[in-house]
Amino acid sequence: MNRINNPAYRATVAESCNLYVNIAKAIQARTIEDAYLNDKTSDLLNMGTAMQNSLANDRSKDKTEALSDLDNRRDNLLSALKLMLRGFMNWDKNEYPMHANKVYGLIKNHGLKMASENYEKQSALMDSMLLEMKKPEYQLSLNELQLVALSESLEAANTAFNSAFRESMAIEAEKQPVVAATKIKSEARSLLIEIINYLNVMSTVNNEVYNTITTEVAELINSLNTKIKTRISN
Numbered sequence: 001m002n003r004i005n006n007p008a009y010r011a012t013v014a015e016s017c018n019l020y021v022n023i024a025k026a027i028q029a030r031t032i033e034d035a036y037l038n039d040k041t042s043d044l045l046n047m048g049t050a051m052q053n054s055l056a057n058d059r060s061k062d063k064t065e066a067l068s069d070l071d072n073r074r075d076n077l078l079s080a081l082k083l084m085l086r087g088f089m090n091w092d093k094n095e096y097p098m099h100a101n102k103v104y105g106l107i108k109n110h111g112l113k114m115a116s117e118n119y120e121k122q123s124a125l126m127d128s129m130l131l132e133m134k135k136p137e138y139q140l141s142l143n144e145l146q147l148v149a150l151s152e153s154l155e156a157a158n159t160a161f162n163s164a165f166r167e168s169m170a171i172e173a174e175k176q177p178v179v180a181a182t183k184i185k186s187e188a189r190s191l192l193i194e195i196i197n198y199l200n201v202m203s204t205v206n207n208e209v210y211n212t213i214t215t216e217v218a219e220l221i222n223s224l225n226t227k228i229k230t231r232i233s234n
Helices: 013-029 035-089 096-110 119-133 136-144 148-174 181-205 207-233
Strands: none
Touching: 013 035, 013 181, 013 207, 035 096, 035 119, 035 148, 035 181, 096 119, 096 136, 119 136, 119 148, 136 148, 181 207
């Protein structure tokens, strides 16, 4: 008869939540007619799932930082375009001032301070501006000022931001309010130990019914404990 050991304290949050979910699913798969065990197992699964959601929420912060970087890039390129145009507006050579004023006027019509708007409004303004900038009259002016490449870089940066923003919004829409995984870990571990103690007793009282699941749970915990022991010793 197998006896289940307690999980090691030094398990990471990710290791812990995976263990809780895997043990809960293993017990549920056995469909043992035991109301007490099934209730505890359901609670453990809910906690493990909540921890996984919390970790996923933490990882989504990386996307938020990436989104900010993409926004900064398009803002910087827009600033560069405005600065170049202002320079040409003050350079009394050929028809530079005329061309520069034409393109600068387009930007002004959409908002010289659009970069200070929220993401959605800024994207709407920039999308509209870039679409109009593709008209032949503006392309001619950009070409005369040798600013076509800069305008194309701005368009590419805006497209990259919009794509990342849509992805971020889709993730946010699917997210549920979460509690920090670290706050759940201790409570979930205590619950798991209750289940472990119960299975150890029941596998002695009714080995025929509880031995298989006791063995499976023991193997899951022993596997993780061995991994942690190896990590600590290295």
